[in-house]
Amino acid sequence: MRPRGITWSKVAQWLWVLSGPTPNEMTERLLSKPFHRKEILKPTHRPPFILLEILRRDISKVKTLEMLISYTRDHVLNLVDTPRSSVPKDQAITSAVFKGTSESDDASSLRKNQRRTITKSEKFGIEENAFAILISRLLYQTRRIWPSAMVDIAHLIVRYMQSSSVTNVSPLNPPLFIRFCKMNNYFLRLLALPSSIEPMQSMAYNWEAQKLLLELAGQFDPPLRLDQASYRAVVQVLAATKKSRRESRSMTFRNRSWPPWRVEQDGMDAQRSQEEDFSRVISAIMRSRESGYTQDDQLSIFGGVDTDGTPTIHTRKLLKSRSLDSSTRARDNHDDEGRVWAARIEATRDVYEGWGAFSEFCKKGGRPTISMCLAMFQKINYESKRSALQLDLHVPPGDAREVYPVSDDNFSEFYKSRLQPPTIQNLYQEMRAAGIVPSGRCLRFLLQHARTVDEGLGYLLDSGIHERVVAYLANGGESQIPPDVVAQVSIPILADFISLICRFAPRLKKISFDTELEMAEDFRSPTKRNSSPARSETWTIREARAIQHSHPRDPLTHAAFLLKSWRPKFRPAWYALLKCLARKDIVMVRNLVTDSSRTCDNHELAWRVTRAVLEDFHSCDLELDPEGFRLVCQTFAKYAEAAFNESQRHREGLIETSQIIKAECAKLTNGGVEVPSKVNTRLRYIVEGAHLHAYVRAMGLIGDHAAITSLLEWMVRNHEELDAIASLAANGQRMLRQTIVAIKAFCDISEHAVATAQPLVEQVESWGGWPGEEEVEYYLNRGHDQVQGAGAEPDDDEKDD
Known part of the structure; x- marks a missing residue:
């Protein structure tokens, strides 16, 4: 009824x-x-x-x-x-x-x-x-x-x-x-x-x-x-939100020794109370305590105050909510102390300070947890990155993952040896000896930063994944994924593994005036690459797709095979391959790079494979977000730059396939026009300067000034939202300005384009006006390669779709 x-x-x-x-x-x-x-x-x-x-x-x-x-x-x-x-x-x-x-x-x-x-x-x-x-x-x-x-x-x-x-x-x-x-x-x-x-x-x-x-x-x-959970929710959001100018400035005036007490700069600093330096995180925790609730010590440490009242380094941190029910509380009690000490390790400025906190816990008889090991892995990794690249940091401590150089000028060699932390490999061996199995974010971090593919496969075996499953990941097999493989390998782990093998794709390495191939010798599959000559003049999308679907012979082929087999609806898995194809030094076929006259064909093949991957991506009912759009634009621009002085066939192919880029741009910008909507939010995506610059460069290299002007008109209509988004990143305003400089650089060859673009740029005061010749010259010489710089937002090891 x-x-x-x-x-x-x-x-x-x-x-x-x-x-x-x-x-x-x-x-x-x-x-x-x-x-x-x-x-x-x-x-x-x-x-x-x-x-x-x-x-x-x-x-x-x-x-x-x-x-x-x-x-x-x-x-x-x-x-x-x-x-x-x-x-x-x-x-x-x-x-x-x-x-x-x-x-x-x-x-x-x-x-x-x-x-x-x-x-x-x-x-x-x-x-x-x-x-x-x-x-x-x-x-x-x-x-x-x-x-x-x-x-x-x-x-x-x-x-x-x-x-x-x-x-x-x-x-x-x-x-x-x-x-x-x-x-x-x-x-x-x-x-x-x-x-x-x-x-x-x-x-x-x-x-x-x-x-x-x-x-x-x-x-x-x-x-x-x-209630208590609501206060915690507010504190968690504040802990991950970009620090205010006052909060960042207060971290720069800290004693270089530990604890990092405030260094008074003048008489006004001497009269200011310690509470005035508290971050918004600590202020919210204090309001919670005034209401009769307690908050996690972990959040207080990230906010800048340790449990004993001594200062720490206010560090941005993304923490997910945890249930406060009794069953969860009983299950998590044994790891609460480890989380607190992991926070103490992270809320430091350099690797010595982090290792000091780790060692102090061990001296007290504590047994390190996986969260503590992960925090120490991160400190050691980013210290290696800083020292190798000799980065000159311009960000306050706690604003990014990058660590500061150690302050050991007055230390003896003996004392330095005592403070020196182990390598990631030695620390991992100690972790395994203590019976800790890599899992979760720790496993993902180790996969992302493994030195070889074999090392990454070892991490997967140690995590408890069956040997047959790991063998499938390493060498492939039948086109249909076995059920036990699907059950044991999560999609985020798959994405990290694809990113790992793509790091060992063959690349060009320039030495003086000679060119040689730096091949991935440690890749699992012993099968040699297909060295038959490539007919670049007759490449089609179908032939490019054949590279993806053939039996895995090299990292790129194997990555595409895994994506085709899994068809994940997790965009970072696809972006790992797109990022590899966007690299300027990537080698698609050996014969195309050993012959200098066919380098453009190598970039053309990368663009064709990108198009094929994009088709598979869309067939999974997925849409590119701004980051994926940037990667596709970079691959197109790489091919367009190489084909600048090449044959007419290349130029016609570029103009024809540029419609793919324009269509993706239209999705991000509502077709370039303001569409009436009853939803308050005007922009559908967090579009940053780096994403806009990639599109301007791609269109500029093929001389499509109309596309650049159309984008600029959209930017002017949405300049308030774009400026606000730029303020959320440390280098956001710089990248937005670089986009304006790129517009002038590519429009300069057309008087009509300049006459249209210049008045539009000058309408927005925050963009700094129409760029001068010096800015354009600097951009053309080197500036266009500096898409990402030191001081970027902290890497996020916790995001999960």
Whole structure:
């Protein structure tokens, strides 16, 4: 017996919507496609469970998610439009955290005004539990593909809670107050979870969304209360958010010895209290303690204060929420001390300080944990990187992974030997001798930084993965992945392994005026490469794809084989191969580089294989994000630069295939025009200067000034959002300026292009005006290679899709 009001026609419509092959198709059917070509599914015939069912699937396209958020706004919550919100800038912690449950007169009057503006005609077609599930699934999707939309979801939460209290007499009655407190605390915890795309930079959106709920808590009467988990969620977001200028500056005026006490620069510093140097993390922890809660010592150490009150180095750190239930607490108690000491190791400036903390724990009779070993692995690795590249660091300590040079000028050789940490290999042997098995983030870090493929395979064997599974990863096999392989190898581990083998792809190494091949001799497969001459003049996409699908013979072939076999929906796995193909010195076929006249053919083949990989990528229902777009642009630009003085065939092929780049750019920029949307967020992606520069360079090398001008017009329309995004990265403004310099460099050969581009650039004051000749000359000589520099955001070992 069917419920009253439910007809078989409606049920058939619901089945038609939910029978779509993909979430994108389901969304199109739900919103606009006709049913039986006659009847459109009316809003009143769309119950919330259909939307919830669609959101259970992994949505792959940002446009689809934008449509679902708008649908939730218009048809589920029946909300009116609100003004656009810009990308958040760094702000002080909201008064809701500092003042606890207190409320100012301004907040009280604001609440009354808001209540007067909401009409009683706003009725929601969804009850509170279903609404909580809906928001939870929307936030899950935004964390996967569209982090900036978290702010829009927070606006929906605010409007729902404000409207739900309209018919209630102020102050809130006890049952409603309890329900609102639970709801607010639940959403605050969800908003602390990091996104899969640029999780460190995306934390600015997490913080902006959390601030909306914190401000909302103070607008009710009585103000909503935050529980312990909510305070922790706020502290976690602040710990991962970019440090303010004051916080970064305070780290530069620290004693070089340990503990790093503040060095007073003048009389004003002497009069300033220690509390004035506290970070926002410590300030939030203090507010939590004032409310009667305790917070993890680990968060306090990353915030800049140790458990005994001595200072540490305020370090940006991405920490995921952990459940506070009794079962989880009992299970994690044995590792709590290890996490605290791992934080002490990380919250240091150089490898000596980190090793000192590690050694101190061992001297006290402690047994190192895997989290402590990972922290020490990171310190040793980045010290090796700094010393090998002789990096001149310009970032305050704690702002990036790079470590500072050790301060040992006054140390004797004997004392230096005592402070000297072991190598990664020796530390790993000690870890294994202690019975610690590599797993999780530690295993991933070891794979990412293994010296050889064999070493990486050894890490996998030590982690407990079966020998047959490791053999499949090393040498391939049948086209269908065996079930036991799928069960034992997670997709993030697969991505790291693909990145590892791609590091050993053959490359060109220039020595004086001679050129030789630096081949990957340690690769597992003993089969030699196919050395038959390549017919570059007749290469097709099908032939390029054959390289991917043949039996693995070299790192590139094997990486493509694994991707084709697994078909992962984890973009970093695909980007590992795209990054390798984008390298200027990568060797596709030996014969194409031993003959200097055919170097361009080598780059052409890399571009053709990239196109083939991109087809497989799209066949998995995936979209390129800005980082993947940058890699594809770099491969295209590499080929375009080599083909500058080559045959007409190369130039025609470049112009023809440039449509691929333009199509991907249109996806990132809404087709280059501002599309009216009921979602507040204007940009669908976190587009940085490095991504824009890669596209400008690719189009500039083929002389497509119209494409550059179109992008510049889009940049001018969205300059506020682009500037705010640039402020989230240490080198963001520099890379944005480099994009402007590249536009001038490539447009200079056309008077019309300059006449169009220059007025556009000069409209935006923050871009520094039209570049001068010196900037262009520097860029053409060397600047275009400096896409990434020291002082980048910290590497994220914890992101997981």
